[in-house]
Amino acid sequence: MKLLILDRDGVINYDSDAYIKNLDEWIPLPGAIEAIARLSQAGWTVAVATNQSGVARGYYDLPMLEAMHARLRELVAEQGGELGLIVNCIHGPAEGCDCRKPKPGMLEQIAAHYGVALKGIWFVGDSSGDLTAAQTVDCQPVLVKTGKGERTLAKGLPAGTLVFDNLAAVADQLLHL
Numbered sequence: 001m002k003l004l005i006l007d008r009d010g011v012i013n014y015d016s017d018a019y020i021k022n023l024d025e026w027i028p029l030p031g032a033i034e035a036i037a038r039l040s041q042a043g044w045t046v047a048v049a050t051n052q053s054g055v056a057r058g059y060y061d062l063p064m065l066e067a068m069h070a071r072l073r074e075l076v077a078e079q080g081g082e083l084g085l086i087v088n089c090i091h092g093p094a095e096g097c098d099c100r101k102p103k104p105g106m107l108e109q110i111a112a113h114y115g116v117a118l119k120g121i122w123f124v125g126d127s128s129g130d131l132t133a134a135q136t137v138d139c140q141p142v143l144v145k146t147g148k149g150e151r152t153l154a155k156g157l158p159a160g161t162l163v164f165d166n167l168a169a170v171a172d173q174l175l176h177l
């Protein structure tokens with residue numbers, strides 16, 4: 001199968017240092033929904049692995065997070081696509097869970113769900129933690145310059161990281177446009 005894994009905030013929707021706490025703050029980046037729909041229509045399975053410690057911090061609750069993801073699925077469906085598995089880490093940094101990026105637990109959950117090996121699968125993110133998680137499990141680290149991407153780029157990237165302007169450019173590359 002053709003599997004692509006995405007971070008959420010800063011890749012699919014605008015990010016904020018104050019967290020994305022409700023549906024009003026969850027705003028897709030230009031071209032991102034269409035990119036997911038185009039990939040889906042071309043036979044790609046698009047999954048999401050997202051750190052959401054705002055739940056542990058009490059900024060929003062799990063039903064609100066699920067409402068954001070229902071909205072995301074709905075928007076992709078409106079464009080004629082389908083979004084795959086969404087995995088979130090709702091733990092705080094001090095909880096020591098296996099899922100919070102830079103740990104690769106969510107990538108492993110997605111691989112187990114689909115019964116595929118992670119080696120070489122593209123993981124697209126905007127933060128160092130995304131790139132580290134990808135590298136740890138032999139995924140292809142991919143940075144987009146949206147969200148925190150420019151900041152991450154300025155800090156230096158793991159060897160072999162691919163860099164694109166945004167998710168639409170990643171889709172163009174994968175679809176050979």
Ligand SMILES: [Mg+2]
Nearest residue numbers: 007009010126
């Ligand atoms: Mg992000």
Ligand SMILES: [Zn+2]
Nearest residue numbers: 089091097099
């Ligand atoms: Zn976690």
